[in-house]
Amino acid sequence: MTNLTAFGLSDEQQMFRETIRRMAEEKIKPRAAEIDESGEFPWDIVELFREYGLMGVAMPEAYGGTGADLLTFCIAVEEVARACATSALIIAAQHLGAMPILIAGNEEQKRRYLPAIAQGERLSAFGLTESEAGSDAGGTKTRAVRNGDDYLLTGSKVFITNGGLAKTMVVFASTDPSKGTRGISAFIVELDQHGVSVGRIEKKMGIRGSQTAQLLFDNVRVSASNRLGQEGEGFKIAMRTLDRTRPGIAAQALGIAQGALDVAVDYLYQRQQFGQALSQFEGLQFMIADMQTQVEASRQLLYRAAGIIESAGFESHASEEVTRYSAMAKLMCSDTAMRVTTDAVQLLGGYGYISDYPVERMMRDAKITQIYEGTNQIQRLVIFRNMSHGSV
Numbered sequence: 001m002t003n004l005t006a007f008g009l010s011d012e013q014q015m016f017r018e019t020i021r022r023m024a025e026e027k028i029k030p031r032a033a034e035i036d037e038s039g040e041f042p043w044d045i046v047e048l049f050r051e052y053g054l055m056g057v058a059m060p061e062a063y064g065g066t067g068a069d070l071l072t073f074c075i076a077v078e079e080v081a082r083a084c085a086t087s088a089l090i091i092a093a094q095h096l097g098a099m100p101i102l103i104a105g106n107e108e109q110k111r112r113y114l115p116a117i118a119q120g121e122r123l124s125a126f127g128l129t130e131s132e133a134g135s136d137a138g139g140t141k142t143r144a145v146r147n148g149d150d151y152l153l154t155g156s157k158v159f160i161t162n163g164g165l166a167k168t169m170v171v172f173a174s175t176d177p178s179k180g181t182r183g184i185s186a187f188i189v190e191l192d193q194h195g196v197s198v199g200r201i202e203k204k205m206g207i208r209g210s211q212t213a214q215l216l217f218d219n220v221r222v223s224a225s226n227r228l229g230q231e232g233e234g235f236k237i238a239m240r241t242l243d244r245t246r247p248g249i250a251a252q253a254l255g256i257a258q259g260a261l262d263v264a265v266d267y268l269y270q271r272q273q274f275g276q277a278l279s280q281f282e283g284l285q286f287m288i289a290d291m292q293t294q295v296e297a298s299r300q301l302l303y304r305a306a307g308i309i310e311s312a313g314f315e316s317h318a319s320e321e322v323t324r325y326s327a328m329a330k331l332m333c334s335d336t337a338m339r340v341t342t343d344a345v346q347l348l349g350g351y352g353y354i355s356d357y358p359v360e361r362m363m364r365d366a367k368i369t370q371i372y373e374g375t376n377q378i379q380r381l382v383i384f385r386n387m388s389h390g391s392v
C-alpha cells in the first residue's frame, strides 16, 4: 500500500488517519462491491460511523459533534473514499445538510436540530437543485408564501442526496420571485410531515448505494422560526455553505484516486506479460509516476484549502480566498480522480473493465465528483470571479 506523507498533519491528525484507514480497510472495503451491486443504502455503515463519531466529525462539540477541524474531516472522508465512495458520501452529505444551520442558524435552531444530525440519529439533506435550476440555482421556483406565523412551501427539488431517507433538510425557496437570487430564503424543514412526498429515486452510474431522490412539497407548513437568517438571505447562505462543503467532495475524489492508484500499483507488480512484471515496463512506470504526482499535488491543495477555510470559521460573510480555494480544491481533486481512475482501468487491461477488480467501480464513482456541488465548469467560473488582480 502507498505510504502517504504526513506533511502538514499534527500527530493527532496522523493517528486519526491511521485509525480511520484501519476501520475502512477492515470494515468498509469488504462491503464496497456489494453496496455498489445492490444499490441499497448501507445503514450498517451509518452505525459504524456513529461508533467512530464520524457523522458530525467537524461539527462543534456544543452541538453534539466531535469538534474536529475541517482538515480532520477531509482526512476521514478521504480514507473512507479510498475503500468506498458511497460510504464517504454519507459523511460529506451529513456535513452538507448541517452546514447552512451552522452558518446561519440562531442558537435555538442549532440546539434543536444539530445534535441529532451530528450524532447520526437523523440523516440530513440539502435542497437547492430543481429540474430547471441546476447550475443556475438562482432560478429556484419553489415558493414559500408567508401565512401568519408560518410559511407554506410548494414546489419540488431534484437530485437530493439522502432524499427519502433524511428527516431534516434545508430547503431553498423563493419568498419574493421579483427579486431573483435576493428573493430566495432558506428553511429548515422536517420531512416526516404532511405535504412532503418522495418522487423519483434515480438510478445512477456510480455512488450507487447513495439514495438520490426528487422531493415534492405541497403546501408544507413551516414555522417562520425555522427560517435561517432573514428573508432574501438564502442564496448567500447556500453559496457560503458550498464554500465550506466542497472540500468534502474534493476529499471524496482524492480518496477514490488514491484507492485506484493503490490497486494499480499492486497489480503492476503481480501481473506478468512478456516474461516480466508489468512494473518493469517504463511506459507504465511513467503513467504511475504521473498518477502519484497528480494525487499528491491534489492532496496538498486540498489540505491548504481546508486550513484557509478553517481559519475563516463558520462566518457567513463572503471571502474571495475561501471561495477560490474551496473551488480550486474541488476542481483539482475531482479532475485528478477522473484521470487517475481512468488510467487505473487502463493499467489493469481487460481486468480493469470487469467488476472482479474495484477500479471500474472507482472510475464510475469518480465521475460524480466533477458534477455535484457545482460542476467543474462552474468551479472554474467561481475561481476566476474570486481572483483579485495579483492575488496569490
Ligand SMILES: Cc1cc2nc3c(=O)[nH]c(=O)nc-3n(C[C@H](O)[C@H](O)[C@H](O)COP(=O)(O)OP(=O)(O)OC[C@H]3O[C@@H](n4cnc5c(N)ncnc54)[C@H](O)[C@@H]3O)c2cc1C
Pocket: 125, 126, 127, 128, 129, 131, 133, 134, 135, 136, 158, 159, 160, 161, 162, 204, 212, 368, 371, 372, 373, 374, 375, 376, 377, 378, 381
Ligand atoms: C448524484 C447526485 C447527487 C446530488 N445531490 C444534490 C443535493 O444533495 N442537493 C442539491 O441541491 N443538489 C444535488 N445535486 C445536483 C447537482 O449539484 C447538479 O446536478 C449540478 O449542480 C448541475 O446542475 P444540472 O444537473 O442542472 O446541470 P446544468 O446546470 O443543466 O448543466 C449542464 C452542463 O452545462 C454546463 N454549464 C451550465 N452553466 C454553465 C455556465 N454558466 N458556463 C459553462 N458551463 C455551464 C454544466 O457545467 C454542465 O456541463 C446532485 C446531483 C447528482 C447527480
